[in-house]
Structure formats: C-alpha cells, structure tokens
Amino acid sequence: xxxxxxxxxxxxxxxxxxxxxxxxxxxxxxxxxxxxxxxxxxxxxxxxxxxxxxxxxxxxxxxxxxxxxxxxxxxxxxxxxxxxxxxxxxxxxxxxxxxxxxxxxxxxxxxx
Amino acid sequence: xxxxxxxxxxxxxxxxxxxxxxxxxxxxxxxxxxxxxxxxxxxxxxxxxxxxxxxxxxxxxxxxxxxxxxxxxxxxxxxxxxxxxxxxxxxxxxxxxxxxxxxxxxxxxxxxxxxx
Numbered sequence: 001x002x003x004x005x006x007x008x009x010x011x012x013x014x015x016x017x018x019x020x021x022x023x024x025x026x027x028x029x030x031x032x033x034x035x036x037x038x039x040x041x042x043x044x045x046x047x048x049x050x051x052x053x054x055x056x057x058x059x060x061x062x063x064x065x066x067x068x069x070x071x072x073x074x075x076x077x078x079x080x081x082x083x084x085x086x087x088x089x090x091x092x093x094x095x096x097x098x099x100x101x102x103x104x105x106x107x108x109x110x111x112x
Numbered sequence: 113x114x115x116x117x118x119x120x121x122x123x124x125x126x127x128x129x130x131x132x133x134x135x136x137x138x139x140x141x142x143x144x145x146x147x148x149x150x151x152x153x154x155x156x157x158x159x160x161x162x163x164x165x166x167x168x169x170x171x172x173x174x175x176x177x178x179x180x181x182x183x184x185x186x187x188x189x190x191x192x193x194x195x196x197x198x199x200x201x202x203x204x205x206x207x208x209x210x211x212x213x214x215x216x217x218x219x220x221x222x223x224x225x226x227x228x
C-alpha cells in the first residue's frame with residue numbers, strides 16, 4: 001500500500017471548516033483514499049473514502065487532486081466533538097478486504 | 113445495530129503471564145481483524161479472519177501470540193508469555209464479506225493491556 005504523509009497536528013476554531021491535508025504521491029491507479037478518525041479512548045471510526053472523484057457524506061467531504069497525489073478531508077463546521085486523530089490511508093480495492101495500514105495521523109484540536 | 117464488543121476493557125498483568133482478549137463482531141460480518149495500537153502510534157494489523165479461516169497473519173508474533181475464531185463468529189486473541197513491549201490497546205474490527213459492498217471496518221472500543 002502507498003505511504004501517506006500528514007501533518008502531526010492542527011488546530012481549528014469551533015464552527016469553522018477544518019481542512020486536513022494528506023500527501024500520497026506514490027498512489028497506484030487501483031488504490032483508494034480512506035479517512036478514519038479516532039477519538040480519545042475509542043476505536044477508529046470510518047469517515048469517508050474515494051478513488052478519484054470528490055466525495056461527500058453526512059460527516060465530511062473528500063477532495064482528491066486530479067493527479068491523485070494528494071487529498072483534503074473537510075469537516076465543514078467543526079465542533080468540539082471532532083477533536084480526534086485523523087488517519088489518511090491508501091489501500092488497494094474497495095471491497096477486497098485488504099488491510100488498513102495506519103500511519104500516525106493528524107491530531108486535530110477544535111478550540112471553543 | 114449493536115457494535116463490535118470487546119472484553120475486558122482493561123487488563124494489568126506481570127511479564128511472563130498469559131492473557132486473553134475476546135471479541136464479538138457485528139452480526140453478519142464475515143471478516144474479523146485484530147489490531148495492536150501502541151501509545152502514540154496508529155493501529156497495526158495483527159491478524160485477519162474470513163469466517164473461521166486466517167487471511168493474513170503476517171504481522172502476528174507467532175511465538176507468543178495466537179488467535180482463533182471458532183464457528184466464524186467470536187474470536188479470542190491470546191498472548192503467552194507476555195512481554196513489557198506488549199503493553200498496548202488491542203482493537204477488534206469487523207466488516208462485511210469482501211465483494212458485498214464497501215468493506216468498511218467497524219472497530220470495538222479496545223482492550224488496554226498493561227504489562228508490568
């Protein structure tokens with residue numbers, strides 16, 4: 001699986017958009033970008049995933065650059081409950097059951 | 113819908129003792145995963161089951177770690193004997209059968225193991 005690079009930490013004001021970047025310059029054509037987050041003392045939680053088109057769900061939006069070498073997770077209106085470690089993961093396939101390889105992620109702190 | 117259940121939530125043992133963790137996946141999920149998460153790091157996959165068969169155990173330290181998933185539902189992860197470096201959170205996750213929709217992994221709350 002392709003390696004990802006994320007900033008170790010970010011801060012965001014409550015109510016503002018949180019934009020979390022991820023670099024995956026060695027991504028292959030059949031690899032998807034997944035985002036999970038882990039709130040303190042809980043297991044990771046799936047947020048969103050995509051291949052090359054931008055994706056949106058009730059939690060977040062995922063913007064993937066045209067060359068697919070980087071992506072941005074957007075939390076449109078961050079709340080205190082969004083404080084967590086956010087993991088960007090690249091993996092082969094969407095339904096293959098292949099492993100998730102977690103890096104160290106980005107610690108997002110949402111401030112009041 | 114009930115989530116992934118794990119027990120115990122916390123365990124403290126001395127080195128060289130043995131310990132076992134239990135996981136009950138979401139009903140109907142054929143794939144089960146055990147991850148190890150050391151403090152400050154992301155989770156690392158230890159073993160993956162498809163029903164009751166092992167799909168990937170390449171990162172499982174087989175000299176001391178073992179896991180089973182009898183009847184393709186519940187699973188147990190065992191460490192014998194434990195070492196200090198096994199102190200970590202052990203996470204269980206489950207997902208639908210690959211090929212049947214996006215195999216989002218759902219994680220349990222984890223078991224925090226402290227080895228003294």
